[in-house]
Amino acid sequence: MSTKTTSLASELRCLEYFLALQAHRDPQKLAEEALSILLRDFGATAGSLLYTGPPSVHARQGDFPAAVAAHLDRWEEGIAQRIADGPWRISPKKALAPALRPLEGTPYAVLYALILNGPQVAGSISLVFPRQQAPGNKERLLLGRLLYAFGNAVRIIGELSITQERLSQLSLFYQVAQSMSSTLDLHKVLSDTTQLATAVLDASAVVLMLVDEKTQELVFEYASGEIGRRLRRQRTPLGAGIAGWVATHGEPVLVNNAREDPRFSDLVDTRTGFLTRSVICAPIQVRGKTIGVLEALNKRNNQGFDEEDLRLIVTTANQAALAIENARLYQSLREERDRIIQAQENVRRQVARNLHDGTVQFLSAISMGIDHLERLLEVKPEAALAELDALRRLTHQATRQARLALFELRPLILETQGLGPALEAYVEQLQNSETFNVHLEMDDDLPELDRSVAATIFAIAQEAVNNAKKHASARDVWLRLSTKGDWLQLIVEDNGVGFDTQEIEAKYDRLGSIGLLNMRERAELIDGHIQIESNTTPPNSGTRVILQAPIRPPARPAARG
Structure with a gap:
């Protein structure tokens, strides 16, 4: 051949x-x-x-x-x-x-x-x-x-x-992204993420831990894999073990001989009977702050985890962080919606109560007075003039009550003339309709404020006055508005019975009223803060609500060229 x-x-x-x-x-x-x-x-x-x-x-x-x-x-x-x-x-x-x-x-x-x-x-x-x-x-x-x-x-x-492995990884990212876009249920998203990561990383378990700020611990919130149930809800000190090191340093770690690593802690292994051999762990960070870690344990093959696995878990941790942030924003929006609905309901109840206790009572009295006047005209005409005077006074009072209710709902003067004139008009309405004395003290050179800021400050003043009216049994209420540098200060003070601030705040969630909470939340909306002082010991009893907020000038429309 x-x-x-x-x-x-x-x-x-x-x-x-x-x-x-x-x-x-x-x-x-x-x-x-x-x-x-x-x-x-x-x-x-x-x-x-x-x-x-x-x-x-x-x-x-x-x-x-x-x-x-x-x-x-x-x-x-x-x-x-x-x-x-x-x-x-x-x-x-x-x-x-x-x-x-x-x-x-x-x-x-x-x-x-x-x-x-x-x-x-x-x-x-x-x-x-x-x-x-x-x-x-x-x-x-x-x-x-x-x-x-x-x-x-x-x-x-x-x-x-x-x-093929990289395609599986891309499939994981796609499935996680699909899960994130299809639901804002944080539990489902993170549970699905750990399960998918377990399969793609070929790990015995994947655990997602979140930082408990109060106890300074890592909590095993989600765990998947063959030993996931044993790990779920375990807790470790924030700085303990490889996961604790990642949480405190904010850096990913790959360790294929865990027991030789000085950062390793066998605390969880001792509790669960699990034997940790290899670990990859990545921080979960939201806006630069570590809120948890994602950790994979024990590669199933004998070769251990590699750099590709580490890149995968880092990317998955970043997606988990995005899911957590989105879910928290969604929850925050839902809570804000619930607060708005509750605030609207409170306003409706207050309007109903004010109309019932004020305007409706006057109208009822006027109606009865008219009936009485008809009878007087028949039997004693000379007494009709006095009854007419009484009806005229009741009509004036009913009118003032109705105007005050309308003013409190939407003070148009606040939109057209600003905070100072609105407070003056509000005090005038109160003086004509309430049994306590109302005093207003304002600086002469108050700055012009952004409309939303002025509306928020006015709403806080109304809430503080309403609280005094309902609870204080005060003879006098003072409203003081002044400036201190770049800050505006509003003080609403009364000489009523006062209350124990610590006791009220300790059981606030059981009282069914959200007046103090409303004021605090409104103050936060304008980057301000509320301080409440109260004394129950006569003759110095009374309450002071102090609001301090940064001065924001009104936004000016952009000039056109």
């Missing part, structure tokens, strides 16, 4: 083997199948394949005497170390010429070939033969081609495996 024919036959045989191996999609199984083919078709008694990856693969088949196994161990450790030291490049021609070396002190010879990843060495294949059955030059040439082909097959399948 000619050299050309022999070469063609060798290439066809290599192609046949190569195509047979392409059916495998798992690098480890492919390596084992490659060794099986070589041992079966070329009479080798044993073989070993090392591919440093990623993903890393190591397979051995056949009978290994102790001396041969020890030699191959040393050989492959040397190959792995040389690759780890830096790029190791050789030409494909050299890779196609495997070296056959007798193994001293044994009846065996070993055929060595290098696996390439592009121009770089990525591993080796070693075949063991009895010396008398060592392949000749032609067989070695064919073996060289086969080993080169097998090495390429391992590399290609390895790259395909990585691609």
Whole structure:
């Protein structure tokens, strides 16, 4: 047979083997199948394949005497170390010429070939033969081609495996994003996130912990995987263990030998019976503040977590942070909506109460007075004028009550003339309708305020006066408005019975009234703050509500060019 024919036959045989191996999609199984083919078709008694990856693969088949196994161990450790030291490049021609070396002190010879990843060495294949059955030059040439082909097959399948893993990771991100966009249920989003991360990271468990600011602890809020139930709701001190270190330092960590790491704590392992071997952990941060951590435990394979896993968990932690922030914003909006609805309901009740206790009572009295007047005109006409005067007074009082109710609902003067004139009008209305004395003291040079700020300050003044009217039994109420530098100060003071501020605030949620809460929340809307002082000891009894808010001038429309 000619050299050309022999070469063609060798290439066809290599192609046949190569195509047979392409059916495998798992690098480890492919390596084992490659060794099986070589041992079966070329009479080798044993073989070993090392591919440093990623993903890393190591397979051995056949009978290994102790001396041969020890030699191959040393050989492959040397190959792995040389690759780890830096790029190791050789030409494909050299890779196609495997070296056959007798193994001293044994009846065996070993055929060595290098696996390439592009121009770089990525591993080796070693075949063991009895010396008398060592392949000749032609067989070695064919073996060289086969080993080169097998090495390429391992590399290609390895790259395909990585691609599939990355597709799985992208699928995780997509599913998490879908979950986040389809619901604002934080529990469902984070529970789904931990479960998906467990599958993609191939971990025994993934745990999401949140920081409890009050107790300075990490709380295992969500846990998935085979031991997830044992970990859920566990607590650890904020600075304890690898998770605690990540929470306090805000940096991700990868540890594949947890018990050798000085940051590791076996506190949770002791409680649950779980044995932590490997850990990757990333901080969950919202606007630069760490609010929790996402931690994966115990990679299922023996290789441990890698940098790709760390990048994945960091990205997942960032998505979890986004989900938490969105859910908290949504919850805040719902609470704000509920407060607005409650405030509207309170206004309706107050208007109803004011109309019932004031205007409606006067109208009822007027109605009865008219009936009485009709009877007087029949039996005692000379008394009708006095009754008319009484009805006129009741009508005036009813009118004042109605105007005060309308003014409190929407003081138009506040929109047209500002806070100072609105308070003057409000005090005038109170003086004409209330039994207590109302006093107003204001600086002469009050600044012009933004309309929303002025409306908020006016609403706080109304709330404070209404509280005094309902609870204080005061003879006098003072409203004082002044400026102190860049701050505006409103004081509403009465000389009523006063109250115990600590007691009221301690059981505020059980009282059913939200007056003080309304004032505080309104103050926060304009970046101000409320201070409440009260004394129950005569003759100095009474209450002072002090509002301080930054002065904001009204927004001016942009000039047109």
